[in-house]
Each structure stands twice: as structure tokens, then as C-alpha cells.
Amino acid sequence: MTNSSLDFSFIVGPEDAGARLDKLVLARIPGDAPARSLIQSWIKGRMIWINGQPCTKPSFCPPSMSLVRVRAALPQSGPVPMSGKIHEIYRDDHILVLNKQPGLSVHPAPSVELPTLVNFLISRDLFSGHFPDPDRPGIVHRLDKDTSGLMVVALNPDMAQKLSQAFQDREVEKKYLALVLGRPEKDQGEINQDLDRDPRSRVRMAVTRSGRPARTKYRVVHTGSDSKWSLVGLEILTGRTHQIRVHMAHLGHPVLGDSLYGREIHRTWDLKHRILAKLVKRQLLHSAKLGFKHPASGQWVSFAQALPKDFFRVFLYLEKKMQRVAITGAMGSGKSTVSRILRNLGYPVFCADSCVAGLYQPGQDGWTLIQRRFGDRFFDSSEGPVNKARLAEAIGQDKDILLEINHLIHPLVRHRLNKFWKEHRAKRVAFAEIPLLFESGLTKDCDLSVGVFCPDSIRGDRLEKKLGTGHGKAAVLDGHQLSQPEKIRRCALVVDNSAGPDDLEQRVRSLAIMLRYLRIKQVKKEAGLFQTRFDPDKVFHDTP
Structure with a gap:
């Protein structure tokens, strides 16, 4: 390969204003013009200067009256040596x-x-x-x-x-x-x-x-x-x-x-x-x-x-999967408040209680199944919703009714929960408030469980204000669920709701940060598994 050296200068005239540098240089090379890609390689290789300074952008448009100097090697045969990475x-x-x-x-x-x-x-x-x-x-x-x-x-x-x-x-x-x-x-x-x-x-x-x-x-x-x-x-x-x-x-x-x-x-x-x-x-x-x-x-x-x-x-x-996080806890622990904070932060939140309330409305699947099984026992009229107070009173007297209701309603909740996950699959994380997470077996439909803890004395006061019926009925309803210590023990993460609303909001924000950390950790783990699993020596070990 032989090269002829180029070393010349020119002034950008008013008629060339707005023209690209690579085109200006190409038009002024004597003899047969090389490929413009070669000119561009000269520019990127700092072989062309404008007003005493190297220019590395082929698309740059020099202003009128600029001095352009070209110092490069024009190949006569064979490729041009150029520096670059070889692995x-x-x-x-x-x-x-x-x-x-x-x-x-x-x-x-x-x-x-x-x-x-x-x-x-x-x-x-x-x-x-x-x-x-x-x-x-x-x-x-x-x-x-x-x-x-x-x-x-x-x-x-x-x-x-x-x-x-x-x-x-x-x-x-x-x-x-x-x-x-x-x-x-x-x-x-x-x-x-x-x-x-x-x-x-x-x-x-x-x-x-x-x-x-x-x-x-x-x-x-x-x-x-x-x-x-x-x-x-x-x-x-x-x-x-x-x-x-x-x-x-x-x-x-x-x-x-x-x-x-x-x-x-x-x-x-x-x-x-x-x-x-x-x-x-x-x-x-x-x-x-x-x-x-x-x-x-x-x-x-x-x-x-x-x-x-x-x-x-x-x-x-x-293959990315949305992080499906369940929020659970004992009655009065503050699950709904945690869900509200998460919604305010922009996260999608499913509420199992709201889902059940919808299923109890006239003509809905839950309403139909309960009517078929129990007749008009838990209805004020043939076209009215399920009377939840009457149903709760019956459950307090007969636990078998609770088992039957759960058998009818929980599959419907699971179906709607999975529909919710699917609707939000493009999100990095979504939440579901499920009071009976462990009792219903819905843990299989979630990736992570977060328990909301609140001291029993504070929970009792909240339930009395909410239910207006004293601690007795609250204790009966609480007794149909796993105890608070058992629920918290089964959860992967815990949010402490003992110190008031401001503290709780800060703890929920910290929860979101922790969940992001866990997602990143999981991605890194999956990347490592991908690299190991699809190693070429393993992949082609038994290729036919």
C-alpha cells in the first residue's frame, strides 16, 4: 500500500456558508475524489483543523472566512490504517x-x-x-x-x-x-x-x-x-x-x-x-x-x-416481571392508610375489601353464589346487595358459614387480583391490600408480603371508633383471622404503624426504596443466571 500525503489549506467563502465540513474538503481534493467516508475518518482522526483547532464532527458547518487546513494521507491502493479496538x-x-x-x-x-x-x-x-x-x-x-x-x-x-x-x-x-x-x-x-x-x-x-x-x-x-x-x-x-x-x-x-x-x-x-x-x-x-x-x-x-x-x-x-407486593395485617393496623399513601405516590393498588364489596352487589358473581347457597338469608330484598352486617353476625355464631363464604368468594377475588396484575404488568411494582392474605391462600399470587404492625392497644381503640360496637365484637371478628404476631411472622417486610401519620408516611416511602433495591438485586441475579445458563460451551455441548 502506498500513500500520497495531502497538506493544503483553503478559506470558506460566503457561497459555502452552511455547507458541511466533509463536503467542503471533498470538493477541494485534487484529482480523483476519495469516498466521503474517508474524509469523515480524517475529521474524526483530528487531521482537519479549523482556525487552528481540530474539528472532529464531519457535519460541522464552518462559518464564512474560516481557515481550513487538511493534513492527511490519501491512499492510492489498499485500506487506510486506522486505530480502533480489537477484542x-x-x-x-x-x-x-x-x-x-x-x-x-x-x-x-x-x-x-x-x-x-x-x-x-x-x-x-x-x-x-x-x-x-x-x-x-x-x-x-x-x-x-x-x-x-x-x-x-x-x-x-x-x-x-x-x-x-x-x-x-x-x-x-x-x-x-x-x-x-x-x-x-x-x-x-x-x-x-x-x-x-x-x-x-x-x-x-x-x-x-x-x-x-x-x-x-x-x-x-x-x-x-x-x-x-x-x-x-x-x-x-x-x-x-x-x-x-x-x-x-x-x-x-x-x-x-x-x-x-x-x-x-x-x-x-x-x-x-x-x-x-x-x-x-x-x-x-x-x-x-x-x-x-x-x-x-x-x-x-x-x-x-x-x-x-x-x-x-x-x-x-x-422476561421482566412486575413486583407483586401484598399488604396485609391485623384488623385496625392501618393497611388502608398504607394503601392510600402508596396511591398518592403513584403506585397502582388493588383492594380486596373493595373487590368483595363489589362482588356483593346485585347481579355480581359473589351475590349470585351466596343467594344460590343461602337463599334470602343475607339479603334485605331479592334485588338488594348482601347485608354484610347480618353475614358478619352469622359468621360470629357459626364458623362453618365463614368457611363456606370463603370457599365461594376467594376464587373470585383471586381472578380479579390476577386481572389487576395483568393490567399493570408494564409497571415495575404494584400493590394489593389483602387482609386475609394467608387465610385465603393468595400468597401464591404475590411475590412479596408486607405486614402492617400496630400495637394491640392502639388497634383496639381504632376498631372501637370504626365499628362503634365496643371491643367485644372487634375481638370476635379479630378471632376469625390469624393473630397479629403470626401474620407479622409470615411477612417478608414489616411497616411499623405505632407513631402516627407522619412517621407512617416516611416508613412507606422507605418501603418503596427497599422494594426497588430488591428488584435491582433480582435483576442482577437473573443476569448472572442468564450468562451461566446460556454459556456457549454448555449450550452446544450436546448439539446434534
Whole structure:
């Protein structure tokens, strides 16, 4: 590769006011103009100065009468050395195995923006010998620009020839992981469909009857809880352009983020969701395992590369679960006050007592079931609501009635509770005030229980004011529930309601902070489990 040095200056005239810097420089380079992407790389590399100061923004519009100076190397043949990160996995005198980051093209081409992997490689002076194609030194296979993962690069022409032959003879193990839409009908299989250029678009490949043979094995590794996405392990037995992406789209399960082959199907799943759109910035395809005979020693070598962070972020988002928190406690402990504070803080709150009151209204499910079982015993009229006072009096005299009522009503409350959770599933946390949380068995429908504690003497006074019937009836009603010590013992967290309203509000705010801490802790735990569970060595250990 030979370079000619450029060193010239020019003044931005009034007629150029408002023009981009890269376009201004491009128009003033003598001879054949290079690609604008090269000019942009000069600017980002601090090779172009405006009024004595480097400018690193190609889109910057210099004001009129600015002095622009260009000091750069204009390549006559071969790619330009450019500094950039290379994530080395293994290197010796013959080969380099690296983990290519997404968003990086492998080698220069007319439609490719610089820099590329090759630009980074040649800047490190890794190669020896003369390669037949100076634009692609050492490149024996490619990954798509937005595909991440393992690649092998030959460091001299002899190794390049041997590795190229190994790829051509299909003696290289190439395994990938991808997040795809939905779940394939079969847990594993082989896609054997010929590929060729799409006659309607030259930038796309397509399944055709007369294309080049292409074979892809796949296996479902994991499917999301809603079955809208899956992690799939793939092995390509041939090496066609966009092979995995085209084959998975043909199967009806395109790679997440693949706008070229999965655009229409993505729309059915609303990938334009604001948060998900920020997370899925490329096709989520990763070269996870690469094995081949070392071209110098002849020994089989194998490399594995864990999934990148964007896979983790998307996985955690797709599998995120709302924190379902139950608020419970003894009668008069202050559960309703805690619920009111939470509502004022903007959290959704379900109230089991309000739910039951609604079920007791004429024509509602609870009203119908009680009427069928007990007739008019607990009704003032055939069209009136359940008389809760009469029902409570009967329960005080016969505990079997309470058992029957609970048997009728609790399943209805559970149904409405789960409907509430579903309606608010996009929230990070939601609350449900359930006085009979443990007695009703609704703990199975919640993730965490919070008990509201209040000293018995204070509770008694509150109940007397609320019920207006003295401590006797309050004690009877309290006796139909678990004791306060037992309820508090079973709860994961406790809010102390002993010191008045201001103190209680502060304690509820502290509860919200603690719950956030627990959510973050759970996310970190799940991320670690994800990384361990989907380690490529484990995933592909028994791949057919």
C-alpha cells in the first residue's frame, strides 16, 4: 500500500456558508475524489483543523472566512490504517481469533463506511507477506456488520490459503446464538433451502429454487415465558451471505432486530415499543463457537465467546416481571392508610375489601353464589346487595358459614387480583391490600408480603371508633383471622404503624426504596443466571 500525503489549506467563502465540513474538503481534493467516508475518518482522526483547532464532527458547518487546513494521507491502493479496538481472544505467529463487535464491517467496499476491521488490523502491523487481495488481508470468512462474535484472521498468505480451503471444504465448526421471534414448531431441525440474490432487491438474499445450496441446523435453547421469542442455537454447514438471517425468516422466525428480513413480522409484535427499540439496535445474532484445525500445527482448536451485553439487556427486558407486593395485617393496623399513601405516590393498588364489596352487589358473581347457597338469608330484598352486617353476625355464631363464604368468594377475588396484575404488568411494582392474605391462600399470587404492625392497644381503640360496637365484637371478628404476631411472622417486610401519620408516611416511602433495591438485586441475579445458563460451551455441548 502506498500513500500520497495531502497538506493544503483553503478559506470558506460566503457561497459555502452552511455547507458541511466533509463536503467542503471533498470538493477541494485534487484529482480523483476519495469516498466521503474517508474524509469523515480524517475529521474524526483530528487531521482537519479549523482556525487552528481540530474539528472532529464531519457535519460541522464552518462559518464564512474560516481557515481550513487538511493534513492527511490519501491512499492510492489498499485500506487506510486506522486505530480502533480489537477484542483478541487468541493470537500466535499464524492466526488471530477475535470477538468482533457489532456495527463494524469486516473489510472496505464501495458502500461500506470506514472504519472496518481491516483498517484496525493493518494499523497494528500484524501481517507478514504479500496478500493477493490488498483490500482484504487475512480475511478468510466474514460476519455481517451487525453480527457479533468469533472470527479467525490469517496473519500471512500461507495460513490464509489453508484456512480458506478449510472453510471451502466445510471443515470448520461455526455455531451461533440468536434471539428470534416466536418459537419454531419443532425444537430442532435442519433448514435446507437454496439461496441467491433477491431479484427484487440486490441488497437482499432470498430462498430460491435454483440458488446455491445452503444448510442450517437449529435447536431451540430457551423460549420466553410468553412464547413471543426464543434463544436459538444454530450451526451453518455452508457459508452463504446472510444465511442464518434468511433461513430463520423463511422459517417464520426472523432474528430480532433484523430490519432487512424481519420487518413485516416485527410489526406484528410492536418492536417499535419505545424501550425495546432502544435495546434492539441490530440483529441479535452472535458467533458463539468456532472450531478448526490450526493451519500450522494441524491440531484441532476450538473457541467459545459468551453472549454480549445487548443480549442480556433484551432478555431481561422481555422476561421482566412486575413486583407483586401484598399488604396485609391485623384488623385496625392501618393497611388502608398504607394503601392510600402508596396511591398518592403513584403506585397502582388493588383492594380486596373493595373487590368483595363489589362482588356483593346485585347481579355480581359473589351475590349470585351466596343467594344460590343461602337463599334470602343475607339479603334485605331479592334485588338488594348482601347485608354484610347480618353475614358478619352469622359468621360470629357459626364458623362453618365463614368457611363456606370463603370457599365461594376467594376464587373470585383471586381472578380479579390476577386481572389487576395483568393490567399493570408494564409497571415495575404494584400493590394489593389483602387482609386475609394467608387465610385465603393468595400468597401464591404475590411475590412479596408486607405486614402492617400496630400495637394491640392502639388497634383496639381504632376498631372501637370504626365499628362503634365496643371491643367485644372487634375481638370476635379479630378471632376469625390469624393473630397479629403470626401474620407479622409470615411477612417478608414489616411497616411499623405505632407513631402516627407522619412517621407512617416516611416508613412507606422507605418501603418503596427497599422494594426497588430488591428488584435491582433480582435483576442482577437473573443476569448472572442468564450468562451461566446460556454459556456457549454448555449450550452446544450436546448439539446434534
